[in-house]
Amino acid sequence: MSGIDIDKARALDLGITFVGDEWKCLQEDDITVSILSGGFSGRLYIVEDVSNSSNKNPNKKFLVRLYGGKLIDKDDVCKAGKCETSEGIVFFANAMKGLGPKLLGVFDGGRVEEFVPSHRINEVDLSDENTERELIRKLARFHALQVPVSKKKRDLLYISATYQDEYIRENILKIINRLDLSCDCIEYLDEDYEDEHSFLRSFEAKVGGRLVFCHGDLNRNNILYRDTPDQFNERVMLIDYELAATDYRGTDLSLWLMNRMFSLNEDGSFQQVTDWPDINHRRMLVTEYLNETRKLNYFEFDENGIDTVDHVLMEIDFFTMYGMQLVKGFFKRMANNEFFHQQSDVLLRSWISFIPSSGKIYAQHKKYFIENYSKARALDLGITFVGDEWKCLQEDDITVNILSGGFSGRLYIVEDVSSTSNKNPNKKFLVRLYGGKLIDKDDVCKAGKCETSEGIVFFANAMKGLGPKLLGVFDGGRVEEFVPSHRINEVDLSDENTERELIRKLARFHALQVPVSKKKRDLLYISATYQDEYVRENILKITDRLDLSYDYIEYLDEDYEDEHSFLRSFEAKVGGRLVLCHGDLNRNNILYRDTPDQFNERVMLIDYELAATDYRGTDLGLWMMNRMFSMNEDGSFEQVTDWPDINHRRMLVTEYLNETRKLNYFEFDENGIDSIDHVLMEIDFFVMYCMQLIKGFFKRMPNNEFFHQQSDVLLRSWISFIPSSGKIYAQHKKYFIENYSKVL
Structure with missing residues (x-):
């Protein structure tokens, strides 16, 4: 066997030696040998039985991998501490766990591998969310492999620095000139790395994470999608473990998320096909990873610390920058290799075009990390x-x-x-x-x-x-x-003066004159938008997980059009003052101060993100509804009281109107629109608007992976609220029709 090729005689001998007895009956003319890839770190050949009896050969194809690549050879710094034996052991261990192809045999300079009908993972495969979940589970199992390789952490920044120190600008300028590209393309490569490496070093130990057995090269070439499922009924398969080493798990997870953005073409070129995954997508994948990791039970799982979803998300956000520095070093060094210059213009153009993009990606991640964690x-x-x-x-x-x-x-x-x-x-x-x-x-x-x-x-x-x-x-x-304080609670509200204080604060908030849109917010439009996004299967996943009856979600299955038409028909007749409404008066957003403020009051409103111009009745109705529910520390809630009776509502409205009259920001109509009875009617009406918005929110929430990641206790309290909210809405509609519809 030569150092650059494999002939039919050698291929046939390998088939006879390692693959099966069927190969003993074949001659050289009965087989073909084709190069599958002349990769950067190795060469791969496919050997096939093409004889008349090939259909009787259960192993009619196999692969031969020869060590030593054209851009990354066996002495490369990124392969320090590894050897052909360790690579073979990793391959064997991965196969033994059913995570990759079988190892059929090893020989001096290479190995024989099982051929698994498959293709490189692509956009069609990844359009199914379950495919990526599968990939992440496979990666978690790979990380759990116990193999006899160095437990010393691989130093990606040392590798990056070594590569960057070899930078010869003239070599990459040859490609720039050949492609008639601007030198602006390589400005990012011209920047020194020392400051960035110092920045990353300063945070590495603080971010940390689990040290695991990392794959190290999770590009799409190394992730296959099988034609048929494996023993786990899964199709994703990791291959090419030449760069596998001990490292922080965040390096592998971030490497996949980065490589996910780029589609590989048959000619070796690539193009960006999507953006960096959003936080919900990343959170979904990390949850999948941690769930699988917990099952593998190869370390003491710290669910409140290092093994939380948020910690692993931080690891990803940080180690993405490590990966980008390694990529930068690889680009600065590649142009020194003649093999790189021999590639097609199409391939080279895609690679050179990626250089400024990678600089932007790095800068974005650094900015995000600093703003979020530093x-x-x-x-x-x-x-x-x-x-x-x-x-x-x-x-x-x-x-x-x-x-x-x-x-x-x-x-x-x-x-x-x-x-x-x-x-x-x-x-x-x-x-x-x-x-x-x-x-x-x-x-x-x-x-x-x-x-x-x-x-x-x-x-x-x-x-x-x-x-x-x-x-x-x-x-x-x-x-x-x-401000030292706590969320308002039942003890606070047991004193009637506390709620009076809250209502006075709300009246003052309503009087704020701020330069925001005076166009009325349309709660029913928002509700309809949310309800149109309803995917029943998504909420069924939660009811099934909690072993709850589907009766809990019957209220969500009802159409909204008739109810919205009913409400629209009365809106202008009920009306009320348009004010700056808070828009989110749940107990999380109402604090009780440890000490009084300048008004000698302790209630404080916070979180104004949803503030907008609307009828005052929406805020008042929203508070009275949210007053019924107590919020727990874990985010769950429970009903602790009924809708306030007419005397309580009348007391609060009186307090609100007295404070409003003092503020003198409109001509007060005490016998009409600003009478107690009119505001009571507004509350009774607009609380139904709020209930429709909440219904839309509940129908839309299960489309978000973040919602599914919440605890069973929290989800059970939320799902249990759905039928309650349906009853509350029906009661308010009945009360409104009986008391106001004839008058209006």
Whole structure:
């Protein structure tokens, strides 16, 4: 066998030696040998029995892999500590676990592998979400392999630095000139790497993660989709383990997510076909990975720390930057190899075009990581917006913890924990990042609003002493005052004065004059949009998981058109004052301060992301409905009281109107639209609007993977609320018809 080819005689001998007795009856003219790939790190040949009796040969095809590639040879720094024996053992272990092709035999310089009918994974395969879930499960099993290879962590930055130190700009300029491309294409390669590597080194130990047996080369060439399922009834198969080594799991997970963005063509060129997966998609994959990992039971699972979904998401966000630095090094070194220059113009153009794209991808990930995780960023915000006391602190003097990863935003608490923190008058502050897990910035319920308008509402509310101070704003978020407090609860509300206080605060919020759209928000349009997205199968997954009857979701199965028509027919007749409504008066968004404010009051409204112009009755009705439910720390809730009786409602409306009259921001009509009875009618009517919005929200939520990742306790409380909400709506409709329809 030559170093660059394999002849028929050698192929036939390998078939006889390792594959099966059927090959003993064949001659050289009965077989074909074709190159399948002349890869960067090895060469692969397919040997086939094409004799007249080939249909009787159960192993009519097999593969021969020869070690040693054209861009990555056996002495490459990325293969340090590995040898042909270790590669063979990894292949064998993977096959033994049913994760890849069988190892049929090994010989000096190569190995014989099972041929599995399959194709490279492609966009059609990945259009089915289950395919990628399969891939992630396979990867989790690969990570669990116990093989006798070095347990010393592979150093990707050392490999990157080694490659980048070999950069010869003139070599890549030859390709630029050949393709008639601008030198702007390689500006990213001209940048030094030392600062970026220092930045990454400073965070590596802090981010960390599980050290596992990583694949190391998860591009689409190395992921096959079988023609028929394997013993797990799965079709995804990982191949090519030449770069496998001990590393942080986040390197493999991020490498796949990055390679997922690019489609490989038959000529070796590639093109970007999708963006970096959004947070919901990443969260879905990480959940799948951790669920499979837990089953494998090869370490003590830390479900509240290093093995949480959020921690692994952070690992991915961080180690993506490691992978990008390795890719940068590979690009800087490739042009030194004549093999690279021999490739087609089409292939080279796709590779060179990727260089500026990779620079942008790296910059985006760095920006995202700093804004979302970095103590350095938190300290900078403290120095910039909070006070001079923060200038004396180091990163080790502060803590950054997530306070809530909410449906429409993420909230972090930053605290000075230094020895001098008792002298810091602002030892805590909050950082809010825009963009949520169930309600993102493009959600229809936020139409017409933007980060600027949210900031203005927050600022105006603080100026009136109604909520926390706005300390600063930055691209993607804001810095808020930390006010010692707790979510309003039943103990607080047992004092009637607390709810009176809340209603007065709401009246003052309604009076805010801010530069937001004066066009009325259309709750029924939002509800219809949500309900049109209903996919019953998605919520059935949850009822099945919780072993609940399908009766729980009968209310969701009902059409909304008739109810919306009914409500539309009365809207103008009921009417009411159009004001700046809060829009999200659940107990999470109402705090009870540890100490009184300047009004000698303790109630405080927060979270104004859904604030918009609407009828005042929507806010009042929404509060009275949410008052019925107590929120638990785990996010679940339970009904603790009934809809308030007429005396209680009348007391609250009286308090609201008395406060509104004092604010004097419109001509008060005490005998008409601003009478107690009229506002009571508004509440009785617009609470049905709110119920329709909630119905839409429930019909749409199960389409989001984030919802499925919640605990059984939380999901059970939410699903149990569906039939209750149907009854509440029916009761309100009946009451409204009996009491108001004839009058209107």
